Amino acid sequence: MNRIVVTGMGVISAIGHSVQENHAALVSGKTGIIKGGGNFPSRYAGLLPFGEVLINTDELKIKLNVTQPGVTRTTLLALHAFNEAIADAGLTVDELSAHDTALVGATTVGGMCLTDELYANTHGDTENIEYVKSFDYASVNLFIQNRYNITGVVNTMNTACSSSANAIMYGCRLIKTGLASRVIVGGADSLAKFTVNGFNALRILSDEACTPFDQNRKGLNLGEGAAFLVLEKESDAAGKKIYAQVSGYGNANDAYHPSSLSPEGDGPYLAMKSALDSAGLKPADIDFINAHGTGTENNDEVESRAMLNLFGTLPNFASTKGFTGHTLGAASAIEAVYSVLNIDRQELYPNLNFSQPIADIGLQPVLDHRPAAITHVMSNSFGFGGNCTSLVFSKP
Amino acid sequence: MMFYIHKAACISPQQTFGDIDIEQLHLSVDNKLYAIEPKYPHFNGNALRRMSKSTRMGSGAALPLLADEAKPDGIIIGTQVSGMEENGKFLNQIIEYNEDMLTPGSFVQGTPNTISSQIALINNNKNYNLTHVHRGLAFENAVIDAAMLINENPGHTYLLGGVDEISANNYTLDTLGGWFKKEACQNDELYNSTTNGSLSGEGATMFTVSGSKTGALAKLTAITTIHSTDTVIVRERIKSFISQNLPNGEKIDLLLSGENGDARTLPFYLACETLLDNQVPVARFKHMCGEYPTASSFALWLASNFLGNGLNVPQHMLKKQGDFNGVKNILIYNTHKMGQHSCVLVSLVE
Numbered sequence: 001m002n003r004i005v006v007t008g009m010g011v012i013s014a015i016g017h018s019v020q021e022n023h024a025a026l027v028s029g030k031t032g033i034i035k036g037g038g039n040f041p042s043r044y045a046g047l048l049p050f051g052e053v054l055i056n057t058d059e060l061k062i063k064l065n066v067t068q069p070g071v072t073r074t075t076l077l078a079l080h081a082f083n084e085a086i087a088d089a090g091l092t093v094d095e096l097s098a099h100d101t102a103l104v105g106a107t108t109v110g111g112m113c114l115t116d117e118l119y120a121n122t123h124g125d126t127e128n129i130e131y132v133k134s135f136d137y138a139s140v141n142l143f144i145q146n147r148y149n150i151t152g153v154v155n156t157m158n159t160a161c162s163s164s165a166n167a168i169m170y171g172c173r174l175i176k177t178g179l180a181s182r183v184i185v186g187g188a189d190s191l192a193k194f195t196v197n198g199f200n201a202l203r204i205l206s207d208e209a210c211t212p213f214d215q216n217r218k219g220l221n222l223g224e225g226a227a228f229l230v231l232e233k234e235s236d237a238a239g240k241k242i243y244a245q246v247s248g249y250g251n252a253n254d255a256y257h258p259s260s261l262s263p264e265g266d267g268p269y270l271a272m273k274s275a276l277d278s279a280g281l282k283p284a285d286i287d288f289i290n291a292h293g294t295g296t297e298n299n300d301e302v303e304s305r306a307m308l309n310l311f312g313t314l315p316n317f318a319s320t321k322g323f324t325g326h327t328l329g330a331a332s333a334i335e336a337v338y339s340v341l342n343i344d345r346q347e348l349y350p351n352l353n354f355s356q357p358i359a360d361i362g363l364q365p366v367l368d369h370r371p372a373a374i375t376h377v378m379s380n381s382f383g384f385g386g387n388c389t390s391l392v393f394s395k396p
Numbered sequence: 397m398m399f400y401i402h403k404a405a406c407i408s409p410q411q412t413f414g415d416i417d418i419e420q421l422h423l424s425v426d427n428k429l430y431a432i433e434p435k436y437p438h439f440n441g442n443a444l445r446r447m448s449k450s451t452r453m454g455s456g457a458a459l460p461l462l463a464d465e466a467k468p469d470g471i472i473i474g475t476q477v478s479g480m481e482e483n484g485k486f487l488n489q490i491i492e493y494n495e496d497m498l499t500p501g502s503f504v505q506g507t508p509n510t511i512s513s514q515i516a517l518i519n520n521n522k523n524y525n526l527t528h529v530h531r532g533l534a535f536e537n538a539v540i541d542a543a544m545l546i547n548e549n550p551g552h553t554y555l556l557g558g559v560d561e562i563s564a565n566n567y568t569l570d571t572l573g574g575w576f577k578k579e580a581c582q583n584d585e586l587y588n589s590t591t592n593g594s595l596s597g598e599g600a601t602m603f604t605v606s607g608s609k610t611g612a613l614a615k616l617t618a619i620t621t622i623h624s625t626d627t628v629i630v631r632e633r634i635k636s637f638i639s640q641n642l643p644n645g646e647k648i649d650l651l652l653s654g655e656n657g658d659a660r661t662l663p664f665y666l667a668c669e670t671l672l673d674n675q676v677p678v679a680r681f682k683h684m685c686g687e688y689p690t691a692s693s694f695a696l697w698l699a700s701n702f703l704g705n706g707l708n709v710p711q712h713m714l715k716k717q718g719d720f721n722g723v724k725n726i727l728i729y730n731t732h733k734m735g736q737h738s739c740v741l742v743s744l745v746e
Contacts, residue, residue, distance in 0.1 A: 043495045108507065112483070119491045123568070132572045136477050137508070138531035142735070151623060155537040156530040159509045166526055170541070177397065177544045194483075197490050198503035253471070253516040253525035259504045270522055384504065385513030387525055 008089025008230035014051035051223025051325025078188035106163030106187035160383030165332035186228030210295030223325025248279025254386030265306030293319020322352030400612035429686035450478035453600035470524030474535035476689035482506035532732020550607030558693025597686015613704030654730030677718025
């Protein structure tokens with residue numbers, strides 16, 4: 001069987017602008033969640049904590065040599081991570097434009113990060129007309145596609161907070177069915193008035209740094225960032241650094257409520273179960289779970305119960321949302337990079353800000369950075385609309 | 397990779413839902429082709445009020461396909477920005493109330509995966525669920541997703557759909573972007589127009605698809621997507637798509653062309669026509685459904701019904717007359733905003 005392996009990674013988040021910087025912060029337990037970063041215009045920018053990427057949009061444009069009009073912050077973050085991933089995998093210009101190279105990206109904000117400009121545009125004001133072409137989700141990947149002349153399958157998906165897990169799954173399936181030989185998969189989202197106000201109206205934003213899996217958790221912090229992974233067939237990756245293998249994926253729907261999970265956690269359970277089945281693994285084979293762990297009342301309790309139902313006795317688990325905040329469409333891709341680092345570096349990273357287990361559940365996540373023998377990691381992502389996806393990464 | 401289309405339902409600006417009658421062309425209003433929506437008797441009033449138009453149309457079109465079958469093994473939807481009207485409401489709230497005291501309803505209903513998740517709720521369906529949003533290839537990517545799943549699980553059945561709505565927001569944005577006509581133009585005169593831009597349209601089309609041939613309406617034989625703004629490259633790609641996928645000794649018997657009255661996209665459609673024999677009839681559909689990112693799903697509904705449901709090609713669709721006896725292979729060629737193209741080969745089930 002031709003395994004699908006990770007040969008390149010790129011990430012930009014609140015804890016660093018490269019895989020190396022992200023890794024250093026994970027090891028040292030340094031959070032990226034702060035108040036008052038100031039890169040996005042919102043009345044909440046200085047009031048609530050966010051996982052902001054501390055580089056402003058104009059600086060990003062210069063750094064990335066983007067001179068075209070109408071390129072959004074979401075796209076710039078995506079391009080930043082994409083560039084790092086393809087350089088890491090050593091993909092050539094010819095490989096990028098080959099018919100069997102696919103790009104599958106995810107975003108939930110897309111061009112809607114330009115809330116004010118969009119508002120002006122949709123009311124017929126032509127002042128910000130450069131952005132009328134980039135208001136949708138596809139604009140992010142279409143920009144990357146044009147920049148690198150990608151001619152294979154190009155796709156964008158939006159299943160809320162599980163979007164980029166689905167992009168990774170979809171990329172694997174493109175390789176398995178022969179529609180692509182190599183895929184660049186990931187996701188990007190930028191902080192936006194649009195999502196900040198949406199989550200705030202739902203009353204699930206915490207006014208302090210989030211505390212995943214803690215009894216006294218108060219909600220999530222939104223973050224921004226992007227991550228891409230290069231996936232190739234093992235037979236094509238000879239001589240390359242192989243970080244990990246993508247060994248399983250599972251997608252299920254909770255079919256319960258538009259914006260919260262069922263008390264029983266059917267969707268999360270089924271996603272994890274089918275990811276294990278597709279990897280041909282038993283629950284006891286999993287050494288570590290990178291949990292969705294947003295820090296909301298609903299998610300952390302339901303996820304805990306679903307993990308307990310499936311695993312009985314849980315392996316080590318942690319949420320990295322305390323480092324980056326919840327980066328929505330980028331979250332699964334960023335956490336995929338962290339899961340791969342768990343395997344590549346044979347170590348665990350802490351679940352920040354935890355002090356007391358949830359009553360009646362009593363689960364305690366990993367609290368420190370430490371070496372560990374890791375063969376299989378599961379990464380969970382659960383979204384609005386009940387869209388749940390779990391991935392399994394394994395030691396190559 | 398291929399699959400069989402078993403059922404098809406479509407809520408469109410024409411009489412395509414319930415009692416089908418596409419002979420009589422319903423006319424556009426102010427350059428827009430609004431969907432003729434049913435009364436949705438199966439949804440309760442509160443649920444209906446909360447749904448965005450795309451969720452309403454998508455769920456409404458899906459319902460008859462879910463009525464008397466086992467639950468589908470997955471729900472796969474393509475849409476560019478469904479829920480844009482709801483997004484617009486939320487956008488307006490943010491600006492007008494200066495980010496204070498907002499209600500989350502429109503935010504939740506404005507996410508595009510609301511259609512697939514609403515159908516999952518109605519059907520209590522916990523299986524595979526995915527929403528593709530890749531603009532003018534959102535539906536095509538959903539088709540590829542379904543084809544891959546059926547390739548992996550030939551015995552499974554999937555619900556596959558394409559949905560987009562006209563909202564004040566996207567209509568204004570795409571008008572500013574030059575994609576809709578600025579002068580008044582009625583849909584029965586669309587193809588006589590020589591200016592840029594098309595008419596705005598919307599709709600929801602749903603299919604049940606599987607690897608099983610028995611009782612199928614049509615076979616989706618092949619699909620490809622093309623990314624280019626060069627007519628020469630696009631023509632070559634369509635040519636190789638036809639030669640690679642058409643069975644030996646067979647020909648394209650009907651072209652369903654996405655021609656949309658936009659002077660800029662016309663060269664692509666003309667280039668496609670030059671690949672076919674002179675006798676091959678050409679039928680157009682955008683005067684029926686308008687231009688929208690998942691309009692190719694409307695064309696697939698037409699093709700399925702022409703091949704498997706005895707539906708006749710109405711005169712108002714025909715650009716070029718021809719022989720409709722023994723139609724076996726229908727080519728759908730469509731481009732959205734010139735950079736994204738797709739070819740779908742739909743064949744008779746024999």
